[in-house]
Amino acid sequence: MNLKTLILAAGKGTRMKSDLPKVLHKVNGIPMIKKIIEVLDKLNSKENILILGHEKEMILDSLGDVHYVVQDKQLGTGHAIMMAEEQLKDYDGDIMVVCGDTPLLTSETLEKMYKKHRESGAVTTILTSIVEDPYGYGRIVKKNNLVSAIVEEKEATESEKEIKEINAGVYCFDSKKLFRALSKIEKHVEKDEYYLTDVISINVNNCEKVETYTLENNEEVLGVNSKVQLAEAEAVLRNRKNLDLMNNGVILIDPKNTYIEESVEIGADTVIYPGALLQGETTIGKNCEITGNTRILDSKIGNNVNIQSSVIKESILEQGVTIGPFAHIRPKSHLKEKVHIGNFVEVKKSVLETGVKAGHLTYLGDAEIGTDTNIGAGTITCNYDGKNKHKTKIGKNVFIGSDSMLVAPLDIGDGALTGAGSVITKDIPSNALGVTRSKQIIKKEWNKK
Missing domain, CATH: 2.160.10.10 (Hexapeptide repeat proteins)
Structure with a gap:
């Protein structure tokens, strides 16, 4: 399997209102970040790389010997992935991106998603979910059953707000095309951040195939922010x-x-x-x-x-x-x-x-x-x-x-x-x-x- 994974774990998690880094909070006896690593280990990927920032020393003390890069300034998800470019410059394969605060994801789901990514020939595959109330989530806009855009709530038109397929925040990318696209994204002025989702629009503008894999169990999409x-x-x-x-x-x-x-x-x-x-x-x-x-x-x-x-x-x-x-x-x-x-x-x-x-x-x-x-x-x-x-x-x-x-x-x-x-x-x-x-x-x- 020619796959490496990136785990986003640099954020402060201010809504947790805790001195403990968000990803170290335990779910059923295990820190969230360890739960994610256990799930990813079952994929037999070549390497799991953590992207750390806030209280990175505390996280490393908890995890022991892991591969990681540092995002000193939290400037969004796109910026976080950029921090891993130097470490992955000689790698030519697939990259799966997951968040360190999504402990309900299962290895079965990620295996199926990656299988579809490989079989479809897509440059990017997005994990999605169908929800009755999609308010607040990025909507998956499709044309001819392929992704044409991810539209955030505040930017969505009335018709786009009716879309019930939402972005679950897990992605598979072709590594070379991912970093090529990241070099072209621009900072969003209102939040002073680089969005990883902007890679999708660059893929589409280049006439590259962007696929989805839809969750069978919506509870897996739950991210822990409080x-x-x-x-x-x-x-x-x-x-x-x-x-x-x-x-x-x-x-x-x-x-x-x-x-x-x-x-x-x-x-x-x-x-x-x-x-x-x-x-x-x-x-x-x-x-x-x-x-x-x-x-x-x-x-x-x-x-x-x-x-x-x-x-x-x-x-x-x-x-x-x-x-x-x-x-x-x-x-x-x-x-x-x-x-x-x-x-x-x-x-x-x-x-x-x-x-x-x-x-x-x-x-x-x-x-x-x-x-x-x-x-x-x-x-x-x-x-x-x-x-x-x-x-x-x-x-x-x-x-x-x-x-x-x-x-x-x-x-x-x-x-x-x-x-x-x-x-x-x-x-x-x-x-x-x-x-x-x-x-x-x-x-x-x-x-x-």
Whole structure:
């Protein structure tokens, strides 16, 4: 495929009313500009070139190693393409131009558009859409089924305003003829800008063929210029994601109220209830059940896991784990097979081996806990001394009595147990009892005094 792409991403996006560059605003968990690049990568083009300007350093920090040119002064779309001429001076092929704020475009649409461009022999092909209310859009004027002009709203005649085919802002060009035409366009005085659409009139005046490819799904034409449009695009992508998951065997009880980001992967027959928020690089296995008000971020969840109304971040839950309700699994935690974490339990940077149980009201931080150990209600690993974090090691088949305070650093051997209400400050050998408890005193009739 002899194709390169140019991505327009230099604008300030003032209508977003944000310090963040417009193209870095996220849609369903991914910055708009990254979404566009992902779509274009599927075309297998030779090169994607970004045209950057406003806050280019911030964009480059987000994207990493990309090809780009700089438009220091934002003088319109035509001027933006001119900035890439030097980099493309030795290139003889096709150029596709897209905007960095159109995250709803699909690779299928762009592939079909490019195919028509090649097969038709056109020097320029424009992506268009048929809309019921075309107000504000550039109208596609045709003669003998070929484009004769793109007319903007304020310049359109009454008959041209009735045209419902509009410019969607994506183009395929013959590279050499594109830059030849750009050298002839003039600045529009009223806006002090060079318009890319003026290339079309030059093509037509040269008796060159200008074609269109009409969108099958009008929602793809949505450009994001405000927070309202950002929410609209987010809703569309979220719906696409949910439909894809359901078509691959995932059960969503109420898709409209289930929030699953682009990069999340879920296995067949997993049931997701409304209100769940699944984010980032999260993978979830088969036959799981995740109830509402659960948030999972950048975590790996095995098969047959049950999670009720809990928060899980940057952690691993292996097969058969049960969580919640109202548990908090913090980063760098690893819960192995059949671990049970109950209500109001917090786990941080800890490894819980197979079969560990912590049923209620417990904090486990910087801990290693052995197989089949039971953690009683109210247990706290006291891991922080005000300056440093220390580790608690608990062996297998240990019974930690309710309301135990385990003051780290601490090592509790296999088969040991602690008495309820104990503050444990010294290591406990295997199979031993550790208990610290004040003597109970009863003073009869004390309350009558």
